[in-house]
Amino acid sequence: MNTTCRATVSSLATACLALTLAAPVSTQPGATKPPGAQTAAVHSPAAQPAKSARWLQKLKSWLQAVGEHAPGEADGPAKQVGRMTEAELEAVRADLSALVSIHQERRAVVVRYKDEPFTLSGIETLLGLTGEAAARSDANRILKRAAILHGDVAMLVVPYGSDPAGCSTQLARIVRDGNLVGSVCMGIHWAQGRALLDATLPDPRKDQMVELWYEATIAFLIERSDYANAVRQIDHAAALFPDAPGLLFEHGCYHESLASRGIQTAVQASGTGDRSASAYLKEAEGLFRRAARSKPDFVEARVHHGAVLGALRRHGEAADELRQAIAAAPEAVLRYYAELFLGDEEQALGRKDSAGAHYREASTLFPLAQSPWIALSALARRGGDRVESLSAIRRALDLPPSQRGRWEDPWWAYHTWFSRDAVTLFRDLYRPFVAGVRQ
Amino acid sequence: MSARVPAVVALLLSCPLLNAAAQNPTFSSKVEAIRVDVLVAKEGKPVRGLGPGDFEIFDNGVRQQVDLVSFEQLPLNVILTLDMSDSVVGERLANLRDAGRGLLDGLRGGDRAALVTFSHAVSLGADLTVDLARVRRALDQATPSGYTSVVDACFTGMMLGESDAGRALVIVFSDGLDTSSWLAPEAVLEIAKRSDAVVYAVSAGPEQDGGFLRELAEQTGGRSFEIESTKNLGAIFVQVLEEFRPRYVVSYSPRGVSADGWHQLTVRVKGRDATVKARPGYLAGR
Numbered sequence: 001m002n003t004t005c006r007a008t009v010s011s012l013a014t015a016c017l018a019l020t021l022a023a024p025v026s027t028q029p030g031a032t033k034p035p036g037a038q039t040a041a042v043h044s045p046a047a048q049p050a051k052s053a054r055w056l057q058k059l060k061s062w063l064q065a066v067g068e069h070a071p072g073e074a075d076g077p078a079k080q081v082g083r084m085t086e087a088e089l090e091a092v093r094a095d096l097s098a099l100v101s102i103h104q105e106r107r108a109v110v111v112r113y114k115d116e117p118f119t120l121s122g123i124e125t126l127l128g129l130t131g132e133a134a135a136r137s138d139a140n141r142i143l144k145r146a147a148i149l150h151g152d153v154a155m156l157v158v159p160y161g162s163d164p165a166g167c168s169t170q171l172a173r174i175v176r177d178g179n180l181v182g183s184v185c186m187g188i189h190w191a192q193g194r195a196l197l198d199a200t201l202p203d204p205r206k207d208q209m210v211e212l213w214y215e216a217t218i219a220f221l222i223e224r225s226d227y228a229n230a231v232r233q234i235d236h237a238a239a240l241f242p243d244a245p246g247l248l249f250e251h252g253c254y255h256e257s258l259a260s261r262g263i264q265t266a267v268q269a270s271g272t273g274d275r276s277a278s279a280y281l282k283e284a285e286g287l288f289r290r291a292a293r294s295k296p297d298f299v300e301a302r303v304h305h306g307a308v309l310g311a312l313r314r315h316g317e318a319a320d321e322l323r324q325a326i327a328a329a330p331e332a333v334l335r336y337y338a339e340l341f342l343g344d345e346e347q348a349l350g351r352k353d354s355a356g357a358h359y360r361e362a363s364t365l366f367p368l369a370q371s372p373w374i375a376l377s378a379l380a381r382r383g384g385d386r387v388e389s390l391s392a393i394r395r396a397l398d399l400p401p402s403q404r405g406r407w408e409d410p411w412w413a414y415h416t417w418f419s420r421d422a423v424t425l426f427r428d429l430y431r432p433f434v435a436g437v438r439q
Numbered sequence: 440m441s442a443r444v445p446a447v448v449a450l451l452l453s454c455p456l457l458n459a460a461a462q463n464p465t466f467s468s469k470v471e472a473i474r475v476d477v478l479v480a481k482e483g484k485p486v487r488g489l490g491p492g493d494f495e496i497f498d499n500g501v502r503q504q505v506d507l508v509s510f511e512q513l514p515l516n517v518i519l520t521l522d523m524s525d526s527v528v529g530e531r532l533a534n535l536r537d538a539g540r541g542l543l544d545g546l547r548g549g550d551r552a553a554l555v556t557f558s559h560a561v562s563l564g565a566d567l568t569v570d571l572a573r574v575r576r577a578l579d580q581a582t583p584s585g586y587t588s589v590v591d592a593c594f595t596g597m598m599l600g601e602s603d604a605g606r607a608l609v610i611v612f613s614d615g616l617d618t619s620s621w622l623a624p625e626a627v628l629e630i631a632k633r634s635d636a637v638v639y640a641v642s643a644g645p646e647q648d649g650g651f652l653r654e655l656a657e658q659t660g661g662r663s664f665e666i667e668s669t670k671n672l673g674a675i676f677v678q679v680l681e682e683f684r685p686r687y688v689v690s691y692s693p694r695g696v697s698a699d700g701w702h703q704l705t706v707r708v709k710g711r712d713a714t715v716k717a718r719p720g721y722l723a724g725r
Contacts, residue, residue: 262587262618265650340621370560371621374591377598378622381630384724386601393598397563412559412586412619 055095056116060126062092066142067128069149071430074156081149082157083165086188089150093195096139099123100199104137140200144209145433147193151217154189154229172228190217190229194236205240209429214241216425218250222257223419230254245295249418252287252301255280256308257415277311284308292321299329300418307341310348319345333410333417336365340411343375347382355379369409370396472506473498476606476637476660477687477706478716485685486713494689497705499696507690514549515684516567516605517542518636519574520596522613523556524587526644532583534669535612539578542610542676543571553599554578557592558585559619567603589613590620593638593655594627600636607636608683609661610676611652614644614669624651628658632701632722637661639679643669660718689717699724 062084065077084092095114102111103123110117118126124134127142158166168186197210204210214237221230234254237247257263259280288305292298302325309318322342329335343358356379363372373396380388399408410417475496479486491505519539527535543552554564554577564577593611600607617624628651631638638661640652656663662682664675689706696702703720 260618261620261624262616265616370591374561374594374621378594378626378630381598381633382626384633390598390602393595396561397595401560401562409560411621 053116055091055114058088059092059095062146063096063126063128063142066146066149069145069152071148071433072152072156072426074152074160078149078153078157082153082189085165086168089188089192093192096127096142097199099127100137100139103127103129136201138201143196143200144213147196147213148430148433150189150193150196151213154187154193155217155220158187158189172226187229190233193217194233209432211237211241211244211247212425212429215244215246215250216422216429218247218254219419219422219425222250222254223416223422225257225416227254227258227263243290243294245291245298245301248287248291248294249298249301249304252284252291252304252308253415253418255284255287256304259284259311260415281308281311285312297328299325299331299334303329303334303338303341304418306338306345310341310345313348315345315348319349332365336362336369336410337414337417339365340371340375343372343379347379352379352383366408366410368399369411370399371409371411373399472690472692473721474635475689475691475704475706475717476635476683477689478660478682478685479687479708479711479713480716481711481713485682486708486711487685489687489708491689493708493711494687495705495707495709496689496691498691498693499702500705501695503691503693505689505691507688509688511685513688514551514605515546516600516603516607517546517550517552517680518555518567518596518600518607518609519552519578520555520557520592520609520611521578521581522558522587522589522592522615523562523581523583524558524585524615525583526587526615527583531614531643531669534672536578538612538669538672538676540575541673542680543575543578545677545680546571551603551605554581555592555596555599556581557588557595558583559588560585561588561592561595563599567599586618587613587615588620589615589617590622590624590627590651592620593640593652594622594630597627597631597634597636597638597659601634606683606686606688607634608679609636609638609659610679611638611640611655612672613640613642613652617651624654627651628654629722631655631658632720634659635721637683637718639683640664641666641672641675643667643672658718660716662716697723 062081065081069075069077069081098113099118100123102113102118103120105111106120108120110119112118124130127139129137129139132138133141153166166187166189168188168191172186193213197204197207197213200207200210214233218230218233218237221227221233231254234247234251237244238251241247258267258275259277264277285305285308288301288308291301292305295301302321306318306322306325309315309321319342322338322345325338326335326342329338339358339362343355343362345355346352346358347355356376359372359375359379363369363376366372373392377389377392377396380386380392477494479489487510489508489510491508494505494508496503496505519542521535521539539554546552549569551567551569552565552571552574553567554574556562556564562581564581565574568574589611593609596609596611597607600609636659638652638655638659640656640661640663642652642663643666653663653665655661662679666672666675693702701720701722704717706715706717708715
């Protein structure tokens with residue numbers, strides 16, 4: 001079910017989302033039961049008890065890993081779950097969903113599911129439901145802890161594994177230094193995390209933890225340039241939280257990155273992309289505009305919006321947006337970006353003196369940065385001033401040599417700068433669950 | 440001809456003259472010369488012994504008086520502009536260093552060389568100098584790291600090449616795609632139309648940035664090479680030098696053409712069955 005949903009979520013987001021939400025733990029009387037639950041009602045008691053025992057063992061083992069995993073660690077439980085196949089993950093999810101549904105029916109009799117007898121209290125013990133959570137058949141804590149576990153597996157375990165465990169049959173291309181250098185698997189644990197969170201009660205669209213999980217993991221994926229896995233997270237997040245400024249902004253950053261020179265050239269050279277830079281930029285423009293409108297003090301969204309408007313040759317609008325960003329920018333790096341971009345926009349508008357002033361301001365903010373001096377040199381050369389052009393390029397070359405791992409020029413990190421908050425996002429995401437580690 | 444001859448002339452006019460040019464958009468008699476590097480070859484070998492009377496130059500279709508032709512007289516300013524990003528390692532780095540040394544060995548007294556390296560940053564390993572040993576040392580010391588700013592580096596190479604008398608030859612090697620330049624390729628291509636530096640570009644690897652480098656070489660009258668392996672890089676660098684040195688430098692003072700805008704150039708050699716290669720034009724004015 002989830003595979004089908006994932007494939008269509010971008011075009012049929014609402015319908016697909018509704019299906020995913022309803023299936024695992026519907027609270028509506030008469031609502032469609034998940035396939036696992038329906039199977040339970042008609043299952044023959046005589047059918048293969050040995051297999052039933054295995055599924056239950058698998059579920060218990062997974063639940064134990066969920067309970068014991070320390071968020072943010074590539075620990076034993078994470079490695080154990082990292083070895084599970086896609087079919088095993090789907091089975092575990094379906095079984096969990098079915099048991100929660102059975103619990104919701106509140107039947108005072110023993111219910112058989114896959115030939116195993118379950119009572120209300122038995123399910124509560126198995127799933128660790130107590131108090132109000134048990135009263136509401138609310139498995140949120142398991143679902144959320146499990147989503148964190150699967151996210152951690154996708155980030156910390158699968159990428160470093162030597163076998164195909166944790167991968168779907170799809171491949172994603174790896175672009176390094178602008179070159180396509182190979183392919184990598186699509187992580188099945190991201191899909192598992194999404195599907196688990198879709199089942200949270202009463203509505204994942206109103207759950208801050210769910211929003212935070214998407215915001216943090218998308219920042220991580222884009223920072224790693226893992227656009228193939230990022231887009232699935234983004235599409236699902238957009239369906240759940242269409243107006244969240246942080247997610248709109250990240251979505252815009254994704255499109256802006258795909259429009260960048262290195263990615264575009266690699267994609268076109270490999271024949272793997274059918275969208276132009278301009279198409280990505282237009283998408284990014286709309287998303288940044290919405291992010292800035294829904295949160296007027298979102299300076300970073302304005303900076304990126306201005307940059308994208310400029311790339312779309314809407315220079316007047318770009319200059320206006322960048323001026324607003326400069327006026328409100330709390331961080332030197334954001335001001336630096338805005339000054340550099342505004343220099344280009346003023347140049348495009350024929351205001352060369354103003355362009356030079358903005359490049360110089362950028363240089364003042366980051367005196368070791370090369371880009372403002374290169375920009376000033378090109379500005380002078382286009383104006384026919386060879387002496388000034390040479391002087392500026394010499395200033396760029398006289399700067400101390402760049403050291404590996406240091407970013408004297410923030411321009412070099414423009415496309416990933418937004419993810420600087422990922423550490424904070426993950427800390428906030430993990431905090432409520434760290435204390436709950438079962439020893 | 441030892442003094443530098445500016446490639447773009449309209450920029451040097453005073454303001455009143457610019458106003459006059461707007462009313463009557465032709466060059467005055469005071470304009471300075473345009474210099475064009477021209478390769479004349481027959482069956483792959485340079486044709487020697489040509490003089491001003493052998494050349495025909497058309498500037499935007501208007502025949503020009505060729506004032507001066509020099510052949511192997513001007514010293515070279517060779518700017519080696521080499522990719523030192525993460526991907527240039529092992530055999531590729533060794534081949535690149537060998538090729539650079541081989542090229543330096545082919546320079547003559549009076550020729551100058553410089554080393555520009557680039558990753559995400561552009562660095563000056565050695566400024567233009569006749570002390571080629573210094574350039575060799577810089578080449579040996581350059582170490583790869585980081586991303587690729589080939590567009591910024593090409594611009595830097597051209598600006599350094601223009602900085603001194605002599606014929607500017609910018610030799611660019613890159614094995615990657617631009618990922619971190621500030622300047623847009625279009626901006627550098629436009630500036631190249633104003634420059635008299637000639638760019639020869641070698642791009643290596645499966646997905647190299649051949650598009651930008653190919654266009655840059657074409658705009659400046661140079662040549663581009665797209666190679667799978669760097670094994671023959673040394674031979675290519677030597678070939679570049681052998682092709683560039685025996686080029687003619689043809690000079691003329693534009694007459695009867697607009698001071699501003701794009702000037703299409705046509706260069707021919709009279710009465711000879713020879714291949715003529717020169718930049719396709721130049722951009723004048725602001």
